[in-house]
Amino acid sequence: MGAVCCRPQPIDFDGEVNLFHFMLLRCVGKGAFGKVRVVQHKQTRDLYALKYINKTKCVKMKAVPNVIQERRLLEEIDHPYVVNLRYAFQDDENCFFVLDLMLGGDLRFHLERLGSMPEDTVRFYMAQLSSALAFLHEMGIMHRDLKPDNILLDERGNAHLTDFNIAVHFGERKLTGVAGSMAYMAPEILMKRGYTYCIDWWSLGVCAYELIFGRRPFRGRSNSDLTYSISRDPLKWPDDADKKCTRNGMLVLKGLLERDPSKRFGCKPNGEGFQEMRRHPWFQPIDWDTLDSKEQTPPFTPDAKKANFDASHELEELLLEDNPLKAKARKANQDNLSAEMRQMEEQFTSYDFRKMQRRSYYPHNQHLISTATATSSGFQSSRPGTPANDLRVENSGLRVEGDSPAMMSAICMW
Incomplete structure (x- = not known):
């Protein structure tokens, strides 16, 4: 029974x-x-x-x-x-x-274990992510929280953008709300001048710099120090930069980390910024015609035998x-x-x-x-x-100062 x-x-x-x-x-x-x-x-x-x-x-x-x-x-x-x-x-x-x-895990997971990544690998990720960003921007969507934690690899090693918890639609009017993870925020967000989709290209530049050199381009011991660094400090290169990145690669990073959004790489209107990126000499090894069909072999394959x-x-x-x-x-x-x-x-x-x-x-x-x-x-x-200096602010108006791990776990939901 x-x-x-x-x-x-x-x-x-x-x-x-x-x-x-x-x-x-x-x-x-x-x-x-x-x-x-x-x-x-x-x-x-x-x-x-x-x-x-x-x-x-x-x-x-x-x-x-x-x-x-x-x-x-x-x-x-x-x-x-x-x-x-x-x-x-x-x-x-x-x-x-x-x-x-x-x-394949997220890029933060792999970066912490590898220390840094080869330029060719980062270039491949940037091509894939720029394709995703161009699509989102064409749809009138900005992600607002692009960082290694939110870039996931499939089992072959292709990069994917995730976590749309604070993504929003944008129009002709600029947004003013502070949102994102502070270390990856564009200066126009922190200076509260109003912003639009160009902030995603800045964040992509911070990610690429961090992946290649194992450190972020702008740093500070406190939120105010970090805000000052992002807003005013000149872009500096590590002492061994020329061993890790070619001149063309540095030009792309410099273009993405341009404080003036109207001059920032990738930000020309009507998709022209993305086309300009595709034509840049640094991306010459990328076959853009077959990129979105995932026909190309990624330069890094995650270890399938490990979690x-x-x-x-x-x-x-x-x-x-x-x-x-x-x-x-x-x-x-x-x-x-x-x-x-x-x-x-x-x-x-x-x-x-x-x-x-x-x-x-x-x-x-x-x-x-x-x-x-x-x-x-x-x-x-x-x-x-x-890691430290991760200020994330949600659309609900919630704001957190400091970098307490407990707070970061609570605010950085996904």
Whole structure:
């Protein structure tokens, strides 16, 4: 009799996507109010990264607008070098993002182990990421938090941009809100002069400089010192710079780290900045015609025999989790929800990339039509955040001064 009463219910794969459709595998990362796990779709057997956000914690941290905004932005993004959204859904406790899986780890993970990276490798990443940025900017989206922690490698070594938690649409009017990770912020953000998509090209320059030389171009012991350095200090090169980077490479870095956005490399309007980058002599080894089809062999291949993430997350899940994740049927009565819970219930809508056309919730992008991209393998970043001087400010207005590791873990959610 016991076997009969405990027989699992059949899964309706033709119905709306839910957690019953997935097999839960290892935990590979965590944030302030959610975690990241590897999952496998029970019908297709495809592997994905599942990012799940606890609704109660999300409300307490006043992050509901960010979660909904990220959900909506991700629906309209579909690019080979972005960690794309494949499914979205919710249950009574969590909101779920099912994303392309990245098995190669994030660039912060690899940078800490290697110290620096060869110029050829960084050039390849920059080509892929510049393709992703050009696509986003054409869609009227700026990322606002480009840093090594948010660049993930697939199992072959291709670089992908992730974490759209503070990404926003932009128009003709400049934004003034301080947002991002301070060490990678463009000077126009810190000086509160108003900014637009050009800030992403500055952040790409900081990342490239850090990857090649193993240190960031502008540093400070405090937030005020770092602000001064980013805003005023001349760009300096390490003593052994000529051994790690060619003259053309330095010219690209110098162009990206130009304080005047109108002169910054990559920032010419109507996509001309990206075309100028493609024509630069430093990028001559890149075959741009086949780049987005991933036909080229990446210069660095992550070690598939090792876990390219912090394995302590899985141990913590096994030993310390008092409410482990499992699929649960939804409660029928949803009448007593708070305003914030009701907002998530209504606006964090389901998405299934196999059944639905991508669309934009932003008025200027209503014409959006999906373009299919191949699903990549890999996982979301397991790193808690950028090292010292990582100030991250969310759209909700939350601001943190200093570089307390506890604070950084709380604010640097994904």
